[in-house]
Amino acid sequence: MDRQTVERVARAAHIKLTEEELDRYSSDLSEILTYFELLDEAPGCENWGVNPIEVADVLRDDEPRMDIDPDQLLRGMNTYEGYVRGPRLS
Amino acid sequence: MSADAVLSKLKEINGKYSMFHAMTDDTSADGAKFLFSAKDNLTSKDMETCSGSKILIGYRPAFDATSIAKMREAGGKLIGKTNMDEFGFGTFSTNSGLEVPRNPYDLERACGGSSGGSACAAAVIEDHVSLGVSTGGSICCPASFCGVYGIAPTYGRVSRYGLIDYGNSLDKIGVLSAKATDLKKYMKVIAGKDEKDPTSCVQPDFKTDYRKMKSVAIPKEGTEGLSKDVETAFKDAVENLVRMGIDVDYVDMPSLKYAMPAYYVLATSEASTNLARYVGMRYGQQEGDLSLKFDDYFTSFRSQYFGDEAKRRILLGTFTRMVGFRDRYYAKALQVRKVVIDDYKRILADHDAVLAPTMPFTAPRFDDISKMSALDSYKADYLTVPANIAGTPHMSVPCGYDSEGMPIGMQFVADHWNEDVLFSMAEDWEKEFDIRAPEVGA
Numbered sequence: 001m002d003r004q005t006v007e008r009v010a011r012a013a014h015i016k017l018t019e020e021e022l023d024r025y026s027s028d029l030s031e032i033l034t035y036f037e038l039l040d041e042a043p044g045c046e047n048w049g050v051n052p053i054e055v056a057d058v059l060r061d062d063e064p065r066m067d068i069d070p071d072q073l074l075r076g077m078n079t080y081e082g083y084v085r086g087p088r089l090s
Numbered sequence: 091m092s093a094d095a096v097l098s099k100l101k102e103i104n105g106k107y108s109m110f111h112a113m114t115d116d117t118s119a120d121g122a123k124f125l126f127s128a129k130d131n132l133t134s135k136d137m138e139t140c141s142g143s144k145i146l147i148g149y150r151p152a153f154d155a156t157s158i159a160k161m162r163e164a165g166g167k168l169i170g171k172t173n174m175d176e177f178g179f180g181t182f183s184t185n186s187g188l189e190v191p192r193n194p195y196d197l198e199r200a201c202g203g204s205s206g207g208s209a210c211a212a213a214v215i216e217d218h219v220s221l222g223v224s225t226g227g228s229i230c231c232p233a234s235f236c237g238v239y240g241i242a243p244t245y246g247r248v249s250r251y252g253l254i255d256y257g258n259s260l261d262k263i264g265v266l267s268a269k270a271t272d273l274k275k276y277m278k279v280i281a282g283k284d285e286k287d288p289t290s291c292v293q294p295d296f297k298t299d300y301r302k303m304k305s306v307a308i309p310k311e312g313t314e315g316l317s318k319d320v321e322t323a324f325k326d327a328v329e330n331l332v333r334m335g336i337d338v339d340y341v342d343m344p345s346l347k348y349a350m351p352a353y354y355v356l357a358t359s360e361a362s363t364n365l366a367r368y369v370g371m372r373y374g375q376q377e378g379d380l381s382l383k384f385d386d387y388f389t390s391f392r393s394q395y396f397g398d399e400a401k402r403r404i405l406l407g408t409f410t411r412m413v414g415f416r417d418r419y420y421a422k423a424l425q426v427r428k429v430v431i432d433d434y435k436r437i438l439a440d441h442d443a444v445l446a447p448t449m450p451f452t453a454p455r456f457d458d459i460s461k462m463s464a465l466d467s468y469k470a471d472y473l474t475v476p477a478n479i480a481g482t483p484h485m486s487v488p489c490g491y492d493s494e495g496m497p498i499g500m501q502f503v504a505d506h507w508n509e510d511v512l513f514s515m516a517e518d519w520e521k522e523f524d525i526r527a528p529e530v531g532a
Contacts, residue, residue, distance in 0.1 A: 001409065005409075009409045009412070010401075012408055013362060013366075014369070015389065015405070016390075016393040021401070025401070028463065028465070029402070029406060029409070031463065031464075032464065033409075035469075036354070038347065039348065039355070039418070039419065039422045039426065040418070042426050042429070043345075043425075044422065044425045045429050048425045048427065048428040050259055051245070051259045051289065052481025053506060055288065055292055056288075056291075056292055057288065058285070058291040067153075068152050072152040075152070076149060076150050076373070077371075077376070078377075084371060085380060086371050086380070086387075087378070087380050087382050087383065087387030088384065
């Protein structure tokens, strides 16, 4: 993976890399992806899923309830007048 | 040693081994039935939970993970949160933003990862059980390196509610202990359906006849690339199994060589999306410059606080999910998972378990680990990732020691929902094999 691709991927992932990191990850990820070429020769199959076991939807009654007191959840957050503080949107 | 005596020496012991990131200040067990610890990616109300990452320093969860809550309900006292690789990203517990646990048999060596602190606690503290989490081998690897028993159950057997996700389709909560009987005892405590984790709701009950293991299959591909000491210890252990009356067959399992790349594609794909939530708001580190635009604010936190391996896995997982690469990597890896599962099912139709050494070598020294490339480290997982990608229950038991006295483990893999045969095997094996407990002193 060349430096430009690493930089593009990092931007998508919201990570800013130093020049040294760009070089290092470019080298590491190239080596790893070369090894992953093994997957090209691996047999494929039908009927594959995203979980190793069959998972069925399990629904509960749609009734509002409070599992955790919101005040407790807010206790560890940076808040202002009960709202979570965040950066500017624009 | 009594529970109170353990608590009175806890800080001293931790000073030597660094197994805990957070621990109780209590010096009395207050009548608890047993003491336990838990990997630091399981949320706990009374202790900071960081998952080995600097980005979560200061996070005090408002709720217990279901597995921790169940251990407390059974009379357990949580004494510490164990050190680990950041978010579980590692084979040696050295990829930590916090403290690195030291091997109980040689302080200059790693405990294995990523549940390294849990394995260390299980080996060092008398009558102790620790909850670990396995995504690609993170229970069995450290169990092997620290000379204890470790079990990762079928995917979905234990609720993942309160687990800080690494890979949602791979994460499994299990148990580590120096006593084989603890595996059954505490897995029964933490297993079960939980409406807060739908993947736990499809499970059948534990089988309770605890049938004996009668036959094992050893894949030829699982005995390649071993160190001489591991090869010798494994051979001796297999002879011991034969003496116990267990049939041993050697089989081909060609899909094993594809499991490692498939695992790293799936695990990093899932991790890169899970870690998108860590942006300097709501959890952990939140002291940033709020005048920044939101993209810059998020980027500044993630760049500053994620460690080297976390960034590498985020980059890898983001890349393999990108348009143009998704079919080649992610979709193919999902197909390989199915092929590996089918291979296990084929072999387990005629055998109770698939057997191989747990790790190809014994616990390496920290200076040797620092010379390994990322790919070298990934390759070290080739014996543990197949069962993890398949979601099949697997267990490491101590089976020997190398020429320098370092523990060696072997790993049994059973079919989905067949933990019972692993419990029986662990207890039978314990009668045949004497653990050389590490010399513990603070």
